Amino acid sequence: MSDFRPTFRPALGAKTAITSAEVKLSALPEGAIVQVLAPPGEQDVASFLSGLGKGGVRTFSPGQWLIVGDEPMTQEDMKTLFETLEPRATGVDQSAGRARIRIDGKQAGRVLSKGTALDLSADAFPVGRSATTLIGHIAAHITRIDSDSFELIVLRGFAESLWDDLTRMSAEYR
Amino acid sequence: MTSYRLATGGLIDRQTPLSFSFDGKRMLGFEGDSLASALLANGQLLVGRSFKYHRPRGILTAGTAEPNALMTIGQGGRTEPNTRATMQELYQGLEARSQSRWPSLEFDVGALNSLFSPFLGAGFYYKTFMWPAAFWEKIYEPFIRKAAGLGKASYEADPDSYDKCWAHCDLLVIGSGPAGLAAALSAGRSGARVVLVDEHSAAGGSLLSETATIGGASASQFVAETVAELASLSNVQILTRTTAFGWYDGNVFGAVERVQKHVLDPLPAVPVERLWRVVSKRAILASGAEERPLVFGGNDIPGVMMATAMRTYLNRYGVAPGKHVAIFTTNDSGYALARDLESAGVNLVAVIDGRPDAGFRYSGRARVIKGAYVSDAHGRKALSSISVWKNGSVETLKADALAMSGGFSPIIHLACHRGAKPVWSDEQAGFLAPTGLNGFELAGAVNTNSGIAACLADGAARGAACVEALGFTASVATFATVEGDIVAPPAKPIWKIPGIKGKAFVDYQNDVHRKDLALAVREGYGHVELAKRYTTNGMATDQGKLSNVNAIGLLAEARGVSPAEIGTTTFRPFYTPVSFGALAGGHFGHHFQPVRESPLHDWAKKQSAVFIDTGLWYRSSWFPRNSETNWRESVDREVLNVRANAGLCDVSTLGKIEVCGNDAAEFLNRVYSNGFLKLPIGKARYGLMLREDGFIYDDGTTSRLEEHRFFMTTTTAYAAGVMTHLEFCAQALWPDLDVRLASVTDQWAQMSVAGPKSRRILQPIVDDDISNAAFPFLAAKEVSLFGGQLQGRLFRISFSGELAYELAVPAGYGESVADAIMEAGNPHGIQPYGVEALSVLRVEKGHVTHSEINGTVIPADLGFEKMVSQTKPDFIGKAMLNREGLTAEDRPRLVGVVPLDPKASFRTGSHILAKDAAATLENDQGYVTSIAYSPHVGSTIGLALVRHGPERHGEEVVVWNGLCGEFTAARLCNPVFVDPQNEKLHV
Amino acid sequence: MASLVPCPHCGARPKEEFTVKGAAQVRPAPDTDKKSWVDYVYLRENPRGRYEEFWHHTSGCRRWLVVIRDTATHEIESSCDAAFAGQTDART
Numbered sequence A: 001m002s003d004f005r006p007t008f009r010p011a012l013g014a015k016t017a018i019t020s021a022e023v024k025l026s027a028l029p030e031g032a033i034v035q036v037l038a039p040p041g042e043q044d045v046a047s048f049l050s051g052l053g054k055g056g057v058r059t060f061s062p063g064q065w066l067i068v069g070d071e072p073m074t075q076e077d078m079k080t081l082f083e084t085l086e087p088r089a090t091g092v093d094q095s096a097g098r099a100r101i102r103i104d105g106k107q108a109g110r111v112l113s114k115g116t117a118l119d120l121s122a123d124a125f126p127v128g129r130s131a132t133t134l135i136g137h138i139a140a141h142i143t144r145i146d147s148d149s150f151e152l153i154v155l156r157g158f159a160e161s162l163w164d165d166l167t168r169m170s171a172e173y174r
Numbered sequence B: 001m002t003s004y005r006l007a008t009g010g011l012i013d014r015q016t017p018l019s020f021s022f023d024g025k026r027m028l029g030f031e032g033d034s035l036a037s038a039l040l041a042n043g044q045l046l047v048g049r050s051f052k053y054h055r056p057r058g059i060l061t062a063g064t065a066e067p068n069a070l071m072t073i074g075q076g077g078r079t080e081p082n083t084r085a086t087m088q089e090l091y092q093g094l095e096a097r098s099q100s101r102w103p104s105l106e107f108d109v110g111a112l113n114s115l116f117s118p119f120l121g122a123g124f125y126y127k128t129f130m131w132p133a134a135f136w137e138k139i140y141e142p143f144i145r146k147a148a149g150l151g152k153a154s155y156e157a158d159p160d161s162y163d164k165c166w167a168h169c170d171l172l173v174i175g176s177g178p179a180g181l182a183a184a185l186s187a188g189r190s191g192a193r194v195v196l197v198d199e200h201s202a203a204g205g206s207l208l209s210e211t212a213t214i215g216g217a218s219a220s221q222f223v224a225e226t227v228a229e230l231a232s233l234s235n236v237q238i239l240t241r242t243t244a245f246g247w248y249d250g251n252v253f254g255a256v257e258r259v260q261k262h263v264l265d266p267l268p269a270v271p272v273e274r275l276w277r278v279v280s281k282r283a284i285l286a287s288g289a290e291e292r293p294l295v296f297g298g299n300d301i302p303g304v305m306m307a308t309a310m311r312t313y314l315n316r317y318g319v320a321p322g323k324h325v326a327i328f329t330t331n332d333s334g335y336a337l338a339r340d341l342e343s344a345g346v347n348l349v350a351v352i353d354g355r356p357d358a359g360f361r362y363s364g365r366a367r368v369i370k371g372a373y374v375s376d377a378h379g380r381k382a383l384s385s386i387s388v389w390k391n392g393s394v395e396t397l398k399a400d401a402l403a404m405s406g407g408f409s410p411i412i413h414l415a416c417h418r419g420a421k422p423v424w425s426d427e428q429a430g431f432l433a434p435t436g437l438n439g440f441e442l443a444g445a446v447n448t449n450s451g452i453a454a455c456l457a458d459g460a461a462r463g464a465a466c467v468e469a470l471g472f473t474a475s476v477a478t479f480a481t482v483e484g485d486i487v488a489p490p491a492k493p494i495w496k497i498p499g500i501k502g503k504a505f506v507d508y509q510n511d512v513h514r515k516d517l518a519l520a521v522r523e524g525y526g527h528v529e530l531a532k533r534y535t536t537n538g539m540a541t542d543q544g545k546l547s548n549v550n551a552i553g554l555l556a557e558a559r560g561v562s563p564a565e566i567g568t569t570t571f572r573p574f575y576t577p578v579s580f581g582a583l584a585g586g587h588f589g590h591h592f593q594p595v596r597e598s599p600l601h602d603w604a605k606k607q608s609a610v611f612i613d614t615g616l617w618y619r620s621s622w623f624p625r626n627s628e629t630n631w632r633e634s635v636d637r638e639v640l641n642v643r644a645n646a647g648l649c650d651v652s653t654l655g656k657i658e659v660c661g662n663d664a665a666e667f668l669n670r671v672y673s674n675g676f677l678k679l680p681i682g683k684a685r686y687g688l689m690l691r692e693d694g695f696i697y698d699d700g701t702t703s704r705l706e707e708h709r710f711f712m713t714t715t716t717a718y719a720a721g722v723m724t725h726l727e728f729c730a731q732a733l734w735p736d737l738d739v740r741l742a743s744v745t746d747q748w749a750q751m752s753v754a755g756p757k758s759r760r761i762l763q764p765i766v767d768d769d770i771s772n773a774a775f776p777f778l779a780a781k782e783v784s785l786f787g788g789q790l791q792g793r794l795f796r797i798s799f800s801g802e803l804a805y806e807l808a809v810p811a812g813y814g815e816s817v818a819d820a821i822m823e824a825g826n827p828h829g830i831q832p833y834g835v836e837a838l839s840v841l842r843v844e845k846g847h848v849t850h851s852e853i854n855g856t857v858i859p860a861d862l863g864f865e866k867m868v869s870q871t872k873p874d875f876i877g878k879a880m881l882n883r884e885g886l887t888a889e890d891r892p893r894l895v896g897v898v899p900l901d902p903k904a905s906f907r908t909g910s911h912i913l914a915k916d917a918a919a920t921l922e923n924d925q926g927y928v929t930s931i932a933y934s935p936h937v938g939s940t941i942g943l944a945l946v947r948h949g950p951e952r953h954g955e956e957v958v959v960w961n962g963l964c965g966e967f968t969a970a971r972l973c974n975p976v977f978v979d980p981q982n983e984k985l986h987v
Numbered sequence C: 001m002a003s004l005v006p007c008p009h010c011g012a013r014p015k016e017e018f019t020v021k022g023a024a025q026v027r028p029a030p031d032t033d034k035k036s037w038v039d040y041v042y043l044r045e046n047p048r049g050r051y052e053e054f055w056h057h058t059s060g061c062r063r064w065l066v067v068i069r070d071t072a073t074h075e076i077e078s079s080c081d082a083a084f085a086g087q088t089d090a091r092t
């Protein structure tokens, strides 16, 4: 069946961005997400990962990072990346396992504060900072990517529910 | 009609009249009114009936402690019973209805209850419960139900939305009276993050009811200027209409903001209430003090009111309480009201001061009677006169309004929410907050200050101190001189007033009067916690805000001890009632809980799946075809088709975990009871995971993809639990092992392709050779699909007992690949099958699930003895597996069971009896764990755990369902009903 | 309603993000006598006061922690990553 063309279906493909002056909700492209896991005690992994230039590097958990990019990685590129990581760290492909949502605007922080107990003030959670937390009933990884912009990374199976929740949570600012 | 609106004065907007109704009567109020002030302005003294005796009741307070003026507001789904009229802002079109009355407020049949009052006294509920049950059901309960009458909830759905929100700050200030405003100002100016909450519609607290001036400006003007400055600071957030209702661990405060409870038609996108959880480094309680009622006869007659409340209605709302007003006080604060009444031109009949030696020099015209008490108030639906008792003689004064002030109790509830007990102070004549509250300070009247100047100074100092402790540089805010400030030093409380003739109420809402408390003491319920339950004092929706201290005082007096010895009952959240809507927030309806959708969800929908909730997942249960009318037809067809041709089942919900790291194999060897060290690359192995107590926890297959990369699958139900368990093992038990765990459940869409034709269907899709020789049973590897267009993972494993594969592809391609398989399988008769068919197939094959692995089962019970390694030095569960009991010979073990009559059936959970044995517990041989109708066998089949089961194949038994009284003749058999030699797996 | 648990990796988080397992006991060596194993699996102290427990930051960093809290006051004395529970400087 080499004439068959498998088609890709993004988790939030059916969602159109919600835009207003105060808050904007959009699904980010399903590019590449690589979970990087280092053995205990491995030093300077973050800077090593940044140096690879394969995408944005997010802290995920002690000894774990995510490499995030808007463009999908080919199987070969992924394999090469995994080889480059060894022996300092192991890569696990999560490109399809997680969906990314972006929320921007003056009220973005207030919308998220309806769900998370994280202190999202600019001092406590500056640009570049990441954390995994509950947003309502759903665990999600939050990164502040700009003063009024956050990237959310969530398990694919929960993506639609989180989107629906965020839609509800932002309704009063639209 | 005695109370009325004054021609001038108050903070109301007389240019904006508001029309509202009370019990259908149209009335007018003004913007800035509360419902209570508007009712008083309309001369509506009678606003409700009491709970037990249905006595006429009027507005007693101007705030949150109101026990009488509870009303039902709104219509339909927005009906809100038990709304305190004192806290409800007036709006155009508001509809209020009184409660606890039938047929009408003016004429109430329940008032006859008063005649039964000896029968309804304290301990009524206690005593009634002790009487014969038949009496309770037939007589007392119907009587109580009819008599009791708080508002009724609506049966209609609430159309409004609610929300929850977190906030973070350096300092939370609760209350925006003089102390709170000053604290917020000191702290806010330092740059600290400050949240100021106040439960009223506007900030200012008692200042809004003041006639004193600050630096020549009116108190309300001072409030406006201070609030304007606070609002201009970006680090300060002011939340009005927000009640802080609880103090929780970690200095988290709960608060509820009534965002749109003051409008007729709330904006649909905006919540009507918002539940705040405020994480604060420090907090200041500036909640003020509650004035205590005085316990004299008829102290509940409409027209009797708290003195500070009367002052609020007068000064803030421009409402006079009556034409002939008397004041009964035990402290100097009563004179502030006297002064304000007289300057507003209201006739003040007298100030009755309980202190013979009262030193306050009142300069007004009114008569001051010292060392006297109001012993009784008179009137039915409105006050007409009062009896003034002095040295044994009684004088009657005509009065249509009476203010009372029995001193002040600091509002310390929140400070006691984390378990610390209040402390009685003789000097302050009240219960004070315990000291040494971590991160929580008191300021102002709650901290025993009296007067505006003292509260401003205390608040400013504490606000500054709190933020300085956090490292901010703060200076204490200072204020201009206060003119007309009345400082009321604490007065000796008067619990027991002499000469009382009528009913003297302590707890208005629950109709507890002073004799009830005396009775409680006499009958042995004098302990404060017992007296509360015996008399129900403090158990109403107001939680005894006005009554508790008086009740304690009366108990103390009856027992001849100090209130210190009585102590208080326990303060717990919530400070005031919080709606379920606010507590639920947005989590209702579609948002009640998240839904997890498989990447094949839409594929299954296209195949007309019927879905079933499995935890948060939606799984395909079966796929009905046009002519099929019941689920069994569909499931039987799906099962037979898998055995004859092939089927496709979505197994994406299985837990999937990548286990990596240099010690991954060693790690798996320790978490599974069987060996994993020598699992070759490219092979899958079925594994049993035990709990530390030796019982089976979960099962699944784990495949070795690379030397240091394994791919584990778990059951759907235990996916999260297994991941957490593995993390515990890796982090807490064996941190020295290099093992790295990644959950990849959502990464892969996983499809089981099962049936004799599965290879023929898959081979054109998979580029690699999947012949039996190249890809035998339990092979596992990464494969290329569609001529290299896609990479997936292929496993040759089987739950059905047929030749079968599981193919995993990246989730985003799942639907497309499933479509391709269906297309490729169409000529071979492929059909989708759901979890029902999956379950039938596995029962037919004798495969276990959590129906069998139910927490009481060890590997040997299921015939898995060989999966317990005897050579490994350690694995989870090893040590406990050799206990007596777990090695006993007669443990229930897995066996198949079939009815003798193929048309007969039995149910899961039924017990097994030997053929002619009586149905007794002693004769119990085991129980049925799973059943299915097997189209392959042609009857119901079951799996069961039965004593000596494997040795009893062929024995006739009885399946006994004790719940339904069913007995089914059956035969024990091999639990593998299909291909017991496993030949199909290896073709 | 809400209370905060300090995670050494994530800071203070609401308890809803955590799963508690119970007493932070040391797993006996595999060849330890049966009584020690029975104690480990079944017996708990249930003190009124200081208690060391395993908590999992399930909806956060997914690390297992040893949290020392007071069962009477709910006050949390310290928390540290379970992997470093033996090391004194690991406590926050």
Ligand SMILES: [Zn+2]
Pocket (backbone or CB within 6 Å): C007, C008, C009, C010, C011, C057, C060, C061, C062, C063
């Ligand atoms: Zn954490």
